[in-house]
Amino acid sequence: MPEVVVPIGPHHPALKEPVNFKVIAEGELIVRLEIDIAYNHRGIEKAAESRDFVKVVPLLERVCGICSHSHTTVFVKGIEEVMKVGVPKRAQYIRTVIAELERMHSHLLWLGVAAHEIGFNTLFMWTWRDREAVQDSLEELTGNRVNYGINEVGGVRRDPTDRDVARVLRRLPVLEERIAKYRRMIAHEPTTLARFRGIGRLTREEALRYGTVGPTARASGIEYDIRRDDPYLAYDEVPFEVVTDTHGDVYGRTLVRIGELLQSVGIVRHALENLPGGPIKVATPRAAPRAEILSRYEAPRGELVHFIRTNNTDKVERLDIRTPTLANWTSVAVSLVGQHLADIPVVVAAIDPCLSCTSRVTIVDREDRETKTMTWEELRAHGMRFYREKRGV
Amino acid sequence: MDVPLLVLYVVVFPGLLFLVGYAFLFQFLDRKIAARMQSRVGPPLIQPFADFVKMLAKETITPADVKRADFDWAPLLAFAAVATAFLYVPVVGPSPVAFQGDLILILYLLTLPSIALFVLGWLSRNVFATIGGVRAVTQLFIYEVPFFLALLAPAIMAGTWSVSEIVTWQASHPWFAVLQPIGFIVALIGLQAKLERTPFDIPEAETEIVAGPWTELTGRRLALMRLTMDVALVTGSGLVAALFLGGPLLPWALEPAWLASLAGFGLFLAKTLAILFVLTSLRIAMGRLRIDQLNDIGWKYLASAAILQVFVVLAMNAWWAP
Numbered sequence: 001m002p003e004v005v006v007p008i009g010p011h012h013p014a015l016k017e018p019v020n021f022k023v024i025a026e027g028e029l030i031v032r033l034e035i036d037i038a039y040n041h042r043g044i045e046k047a048a049e050s051r052d053f054v055k056v057v058p059l060l061e062r063v064c065g066i067c068s069h070s071h072t073t074v075f076v077k078g079i080e081e082v083m084k085v086g087v088p089k090r091a092q093y094i095r096t097v098i099a100e101l102e103r104m105h106s107h108l109l110w111l112g113v114a115a116h117e118i119g120f121n122t123l124f125m126w127t128w129r130d131r132e133a134v135q136d137s138l139e140e141l142t143g144n145r146v147n148y149g150i151n152e153v154g155g156v157r158r159d160p161t162d163r164d165v166a167r168v169l170r171r172l173p174v175l176e177e178r179i180a181k182y183r184r185m186i187a188h189e190p191t192t193l194a195r196f197r198g199i200g201r202l203t204r205e206e207a208l209r210y211g212t213v214g215p216t217a218r219a220s221g222i223e224y225d226i227r228r229d230d231p232y233l234a235y236d237e238v239p240f241e242v243v244t245d246t247h248g249d250v251y252g253r254t255l256v257r258i259g260e261l262l263q264s265v266g267i268v269r270h271a272l273e274n275l276p277g278g279p280i281k282v283a284t285p286r287a288a289p290r291a292e293i294l295s296r297y298e299a300p301r302g303e304l305v306h307f308i309r310t311n312n313t314d315k316v317e318r319l320d321i322r323t324p325t326l327a328n329w330t331s332v333a334v335s336l337v338g339q340h341l342a343d344i345p346v347v348v349a350a351i352d353p354c355l356s357c358t359s360r361v362t363i364v365d366r367e368d369r370e371t372k373t374m375t376w377e378e379l380r381a382h383g384m385r386f387y388r389e390k391r392g393v
Numbered sequence: 394m395d396v397p398l399l400v401l402y403v404v405v406f407p408g409l410l411f412l413v414g415y416a417f418l419f420q421f422l423d424r425k426i427a428a429r430m431q432s433r434v435g436p437p438l439i440q441p442f443a444d445f446v447k448m449l450a451k452e453t454i455t456p457a458d459v460k461r462a463d464f465d466w467a468p469l470l471a472f473a474a475v476a477t478a479f480l481y482v483p484v485v486g487p488s489p490v491a492f493q494g495d496l497i498l499i500l501y502l503l504t505l506p507s508i509a510l511f512v513l514g515w516l517s518r519n520v521f522a523t524i525g526g527v528r529a530v531t532q533l534f535i536y537e538v539p540f541f542l543a544l545l546a547p548a549i550m551a552g553t554w555s556v557s558e559i560v561t562w563q564a565s566h567p568w569f570a571v572l573q574p575i576g577f578i579v580a581l582i583g584l585q586a587k588l589e590r591t592p593f594d595i596p597e598a599e600t601e602i603v604a605g606p607w608t609e610l611t612g613r614r615l616a617l618m619r620l621t622m623d624v625a626l627v628t629g630s631g632l633v634a635a636l637f638l639g640g641p642l643l644p645w646a647l648e649p650a651w652l653a654s655l656a657g658f659g660l661f662l663a664k665t666l667a668i669l670f671v672l673t674s675l676r677i678a679m680g681r682l683r684i685d686q687l688n689d690i691g692w693k694y695l696a697s698a699a700i701l702q703v704f705v706v707l708a709m710n711a712w713w714a715p
Contacts, residue, residue: 006520028684117600119591119681125431191592191680342683345600
């Protein structure tokens with residue numbers, strides 16, 4: 001059979017966000033895969049440089065709709081470290097609770113999406129229904145369902161009452177029961193097993209070589225979790241286990257995420273039951289001293305890194321965001337070769353891609369049908385030319 | 394049957410008009426049951442009809458380089474085929490147009506929508522539609538053999554090739570669902586595959602190939618093709634109900650005749666709805682298979698089971714004459 005180029009994206013029902021795969025397929029088998037992730041560059045890193053530490057937090061919250069808390073936490077954590085500010089215990093615990101609730105809603109969402117990719121819409125509807133309980137908890141604790149707006153440099157902005165805490169605690173047993181049910185479903189439902197097992201396999205060596213992070217890495221047997229390896233917030237005081245699996249395929253990633261869901265329930269329960277008293281924030285200086293810091297965080301999708309450079313002002317001089325999806329992309333291109341065309345959606349979904357957070361600039365030449373990236377020198381020259389011509393600078 | 398009555402039978406009841414109305418009801422029930430099982434609200438009763446009317450009013454777009462006429466006749470042909478097939482399915486009693494061999498005709502006519510989908514996919518000049526069309530035909534070759542074998546087994550046992558006569562045979566004997574349980578299960582699975590419903594919605598797998606052969610269908614073509622699938626669902630359920638569940642006939646005679654017809658119609662409704670419920674539950678409980686996995690399952694298990702059923706029937710015919 002001759003090779004066929006199947007374009008997947010940038011607009012495709014399997015994708016919720018724009019990305020483009022050029023799939024070179026022989027019949028139903030994939031020979032090669034070219035990924036183009038630059039469709040939604042939003043210039044957030046640049047925009048962050050022009051806002052002070054108060055105004056930049058809401059901006060960073062909007063890097064990602066799912067891990068909104070992750071991006072603000074990793075940023076304020078870095079800034080607090082630079083300013084050498086000790087954040088109150090209560091604030092740390094509240095941040096931990098929100099972080100784990102966020103992980104739960106993200107993983108429940110993922111489970112539904114993965115089921116939807118293989119056409120199992122019932123599981124999709126059920127997980128998204130149960131996700132509502134988590135969303136409700138988040139809304140009660142923070143006032144918002146998506147962008148919680150709870151973080152600020154020096155602490156959190158909202159103190160949950162005992163009644164809020166009790167209500168969240170009441171929801172946990174139900175969630176625990178449902179998650180256990182999904183674990184049984186995944187392990188026994190024949191079509192799910194047929195579509196998950198042995199698909200998109202990544203050995204431990206490959207997972208290490210392509211720099212995977214988060215559940216993708218842990219499903220290949222790599223015990224790597226920032227929460228345990230480089231504890232932040234209240235993770236050094238809360239008991240939890242790093243869930244790993246040795247399957248290395250989509251099935252393994254599913255098991256890891258379901259395991260993490262149960263761990264998150266435990267963390268939220270422990271943190272809420274042992275919520276320390278006291279203030280929820282401290283006063284911080286307006287400006288941060290000159291420093292460079294690499295702030296790491298275990299987002300639902302894996303290790304999230306913010307590189308922050310400050311220079312004695314109330315703004316960052318440079319912010320570089322490395323999202324977990326960016327780290328996991330290459331593994332998708334590798335693990336899809338030799339698989340069936342029908343497996344593309346589920347293998348892509350298995351790393352839980354979050355595309356908008358990942359986009360980097362690519363130059364697309366429509367006449368020559370070429371895509372390329374700019375070097376730093378070219379970009380600099382382009383920027384100078386742009387501002388001279390357009391703004392008269 | 395005299396001519397005016399026959400025209401009434403073909404066009405109004407239980408012909409075209411009833412068929413289309415019942416197909417809408419089937420689609421509604423299918424969606425509603427699915428929604429309730431997935432803890433959703435589901436559509437109101439009028440929704441399938443409203444969808445149909447709305448789609449009829451929408452602009453019909455023909456892709457560049459595609460012959461308009463081909464794109465127009467394919468859905469029409471598919472609809473005409475399944476609507477004709479329904480005439481031979483017993484609804485209130487034996488069909489008035491029945492003849493020896495109408496079972497073969499029904500099976501042939503029910504195959505036409507898949508062929509039409511392949512043609513549409515192939516004509517669309519769209520990579521997703523083409524892949525979907527190829528998948529539709531591949532799937533046709535996988536499920537058709539076990540499906541046909543399973544449906545022919547009752548004919549072999551009853552010694553007739555007319556669906557209506559098979560129904561009459563079952564009035565004085567046990568149902569074929571009891572006599573041929575393997576064939577019944579294979580027929581249900583085959584029907585699900587024929588109608589391209591989960592776990593066999595491989596040709597139109599939304600997340601993989603957009604809508605498969607349906608991708609370039611718009612407006613009235615899409616409306617007609619969707620109606621075709623609903624009608625095929627009714628015809629298929631009616632066929633399986635007739636062949637395996639005794640169809641609309643009661644084992645004892647009812648007087649007067651109109652009461653017998655009414656009871657027969659009630660039985661037809663109850664049995665087809667029961668089959669719909671099974672098919673919907675199957676759709677809800679599973680994800681989609683891959684075409685190569687379906688190939689394995691179809692030829693290894695379904696075909697073997699159907700052949701086994703035929704052998705069992707032949708053996709029963711030889712030693713045990715019911």
